[in-house]
Amino acid sequence: MPIDATLPYDDQNIFAKILRGEIPNQTVYEDDWALAFHDINPQAPLHVLVIPKGAYVSWDDFSNHAPAEEIAGFIRAVGHVARQAGLVEPGYRLLANVGGHGHQEVPHLHVHVFGGQPLGPMLVR
Ligand code: 5GP
Numbered sequence: 001m002p003i004d005a006t007l008p009y010d011d012q013n014i015f016a017k018i019l020r021g022e023i024p025n026q027t028v029y030e031d032d033w034a035l036a037f038h039d040i041n042p043q044a045p046l047h048v049l050v051i052p053k054g055a056y057v058s059w060d061d062f063s064n065h066a067p068a069e070e071i072a073g074f075i076r077a078v079g080h081v082a083r084q085a086g087l088v089e090p091g092y093r094l095l096a097n098v099g100g101h102g103h104q105e106v107p108h109l110h111v112h113v114f115g116g117q118p119l120g121p122m123l124v125r
Pocket residue numbers: 014023025026037038039040041042096097103104105106
């Protein structure tokens with residue numbers, strides 16, 4: 001079920017539990033600002049989720065409320081993950097779902113990094 005991205009942050013969401021180490025994950029990158037790990041249900045040969053360490057419901061919440069240093073750190077982490085995976089030359093896709101129409105399911109901001117094969121058109125028609 002998609003979430004309502006206007007609700008307050010719920011610290012019982014699954015990614016908050018991953019950040020606290022309460023649920024295992026396959027980490028591919030971590031720094032002061034972000035954690036990146038393999039999606040449990042990959043939609044491409046490489047499907048990594050990058051999440052900020054701060055408590056933000058969505059891209060809307062993050063872009064509206066996060067300090068500039070935190071935004072820069074997170075964006076740099078997303079780029080680092082793609083470079084580290086060798087995705088720059090073949091190309092890749094970033095996706096951040098927001099709220100109901102975006103079909104966001106986990107209420108902690110995450111950017112999907114997809115790669116490893118041609119990804120086709122942007123949306124299913
Ligand atoms: P959304 O639809 O919110 O943009 O994407 C949520 C993503 O989180 C989905 O791709 C889903 O497979 C992934 N996911 C949900 N629960 C877990 C989990 O416990 N561990 C990992 N690694 N990924 C999860």
